Amino acid sequence: MSEASDDYPVDTVAHAWLVKMRGENPDAHRGEFDAWLSASPDHKAAYERITKKLAASAILKSSPRHGTAQTEQRSGRRRAGRRWLSAGAVIAAAAVVLLAFGAGGAPLSGPLGDGALTARAAEPLVTRRGEIRSFRFADGSTAVLDTDSRLEVSFAQAARRLRLAKGRVRLSVTKNERPLRVEAGDGIVTAEDAAFDIGFEENGALSVTMLRGEADIRFGGAPERAQTLPSGRFVTYDPGGKEQPPAASPRQQDSREWPSGWANYRSVRLDQLIAETNRYAAKPIVIDDARTAGLEASGRFRISQPETVAERLAQLFDLEITKRADGTHLRQR
Template sequence: MLSMTQSPDDHAARIRSEASAWLARLRSGDCTPDDTEHFNAWLAAAPQHREAYRRAERLWADLAALSRVAQPQLRQAQRFYARSRAKRRWRAAGLAAAAMLTGILALNPAIWHWLNAEPYQTAKGMRRTVLLSDGTSIELNTDSALRVFYSGQRRTVWLERGEAWFNVFHDSDRPFEVVAGDGRIRDIGTQFNVRRDLDRVSVAVRDGEVAVFAKSQAAPLHVNAGQQTRYGEAGGAEPVQTSDLMAISAWRNGILLVKNRTLAEVAEELERYHPVAIDVTDAKLCGLAVSGRFPANDLELTLKTIATALPVQVVAVDRDHIAIRPNR
């Protein structure tokens, strides 16, 4: 029940602080059965307690995905909590952790933007087009996920995995940036494709120009129409080279256009589009060259075509596992 001097906002803030304190305590590594009993009693005392604790869990889970952005502040919070816990002042530590979290969000606006961004994703074998409020469109390829944040000052997209095609409405007052891996791509009025494979990111431009800011690169790399580059966790962007836009963008029409790729690479690519594991069982087969135009949504036809062109046989081991073996 609210006291006569406590406003609803103060009451909600207190519950959020208590939820953060309990979250810190339960994950401290030395939580006792007595602590657990008291936590369960607190949780059952009011629906607001349960909701606040769920929100605290979701927020910390989201922050874990942004550990690189907030790493210094998170380490500081962890050290502070460890010292406080050693003195058995765990409730104060939990409240301080909540305050520290507020500081992290204030010092790192990118975290706040990410937490408030709109998520979009596709399953394997699916594609999706997203039309944004300014007329910009984003096409997501198979098994892809991104977040979009728009404000009066900025437009930011985080490509968390997969591949996307961007057709950007240029606005010099609101830069459009794609954050992917250890770099970011800034639009300068263009259409471009970004693909992220773990920490390896490929950028290809169809029209206009983008500026690529890689992690260890002093100055941005400018990529123009018909060009591409790549960057990864280890260093800066690779030198700009001519791109094969037809092959890169064929996925937008449901096509895999393969030009002189190894069988191992093609098998890995097919796994992006279909929920199966494809195992090339013989090392000598891995380097066989594959070229062709394949329907992205028809795995059986693609594998039959490959087996006709190469000295291999395709065997369904089980529903989720396919083996490509030497043709005997």
């Protein structure tokens, strides 16, 4: 079964979201729900699956044999018991949402009150190596911050501004009369009612992937260097702000699923896969020989769990795996 977190199956979390989104105030949770739904294709499939099951149970409930006619013949005490059970189920399902919304299964060190940590104005959001964390802003927008990243927040009545100092973030932006402005180096991304990823490398390279809606992107304040990026498009700029031609880089292949800690690759060299995985590693995976580095793999890897990746690669390619003080080493037997 696909997992939504380390603790709860994805169908359980999908059921909890269904309860919340059919509750009294679904709009209050819209941003969080959209971020969870877009984090992985498994999430969308699970939600559709649970919705169909609910529809089927509604048909059964209205049938003469199993439905309300039979229910109404039972005692008032039994009906009261069911009402209490229903309320308890809702509370339990909501609790699952609160615990599971930490995308990628990384533990959230903070209050669980609303499912994601609340980000306040001028508060920097930071993740350590190996962490993937979720935050919600006062306007309902959400951010999923990748490992070893820093996002600076400045929300006021006149403007909504963020600055990505390093790393990667997935933003789900609510519709608002104040568009959200995200700065990363000399690049500025402006959007509203949209979902997108922004990555900012140490060398100053900037990448943007649109998942929903559109965004305006410009560099250095020059209007002639602006463009509008529609849904489904990806763009990357070098440190000087020059747009780079499309390339099937490892980062692009896993762009949809990274908030859940997973990466899908059609084909990737082991040294590239290891480089991505090491972004989450306390101790790195080390490839000891060129032949191993040049091997190619395909499939789905949970790169947020480096030791699991190393063990899987050792099994796939019959590699020798050795754990040392400086990291986990892979080499030909």
